[in-house]
Amino acid sequence: MRTKIYLRTLLIAFVTILGLTACMNEDEPKDITKEVTMYVSSETGIMYDLFDSEGEFPIECMLVKEQGEDEYRPLAFCGIQGFEYEKGYEYDLRVNKTTLANPPADGSIYKYQLVRVVEKRQVGNPNEAE
Template sequence: MSVSNETGIAYGFMGEPYECMLVMTEDNPGVWKPLAFGAIEGFTYEKGHEYYLEVKRTILANPPQDASSRQYSLVRILEDRYTIVPEKPADKEVNSEYDIEYYDMCPIEKYAVSSEYMVDDKGRIHTDDKQTAGMSYDMCRIYFENILDKADPNFNKFNSVSYMAIYSYVISPLSNDIRLVRNNSHGPMFDEVIPEEEFKYICETLKPEEELKYALVLVNIHKQGLQKLEFIVKKR
């Protein structure tokens, strides 16, 4: 098992984010996965260190509820290499899209969303790809899909924590303010991206087939830009 010198973000049972290790196993090369800091018995992780470990993996036939079916224990540390991790940049005040600083080689085409969100006369939300059909305003999520090709030579790099879309800046056609929302594990909730007063305008003022264009600028844990996604909200 390889352990990255960078940490990642995982999500608890209730969707709450927490910091964790990023690990890659020999049976799933090229894919970094989150693992809690204390998940390898006998191993203590130090930030800034890259590890190559030999571990014993036990697969439980009947794991406890809300727990992983896989348990790990350290056999030995094969390699421990310290690397310098860039310090977190100071937060910069963001008042417009022009204030967002993009990270490294970005923007990259890593994520995609449904291109249209249609609102019917009952305030229910539908998507053009049928992923959401008749969802209520407070239950709908704007799902992100990772479309990055595994054949991309930078696939491993672009799946490191620095390229994870932890937050989004919302650019609304109905407001001059730019807002920061958390994406959680699969994307932000619809009612966080489009606040209640804007949704009310869509429901009560837009005529059938009229539409508004929204944008999300995806940013990493340091609030540095990764990619801009645009989508349309249309009155059905």
């Protein structure tokens, strides 16, 4: 008799644990963050808003590339959280690059957070008029 009660209790516990673990959603996508080196050009570039299909309203932006990339690409001045861009300077940065699992429909799949400014170099003559 005791064995039946023990086996019944064990079976109920097993089914309960199995049911609870089945409800856990391990397939939910997660953001992935890694630290990368990013280079910021002393020159600015032009980009266009996602909804400016005619290219009528250019937006000034900084030009960036990650270590291993050959060409600079545009990124909004506010594109790296914690970083303040100054024209006429080149930067070597360490940033946390987060690949968003659920990015906004009208935005980038990447988010950048400044870790530290490795180097800031002035380019050109500081007395030149802009």
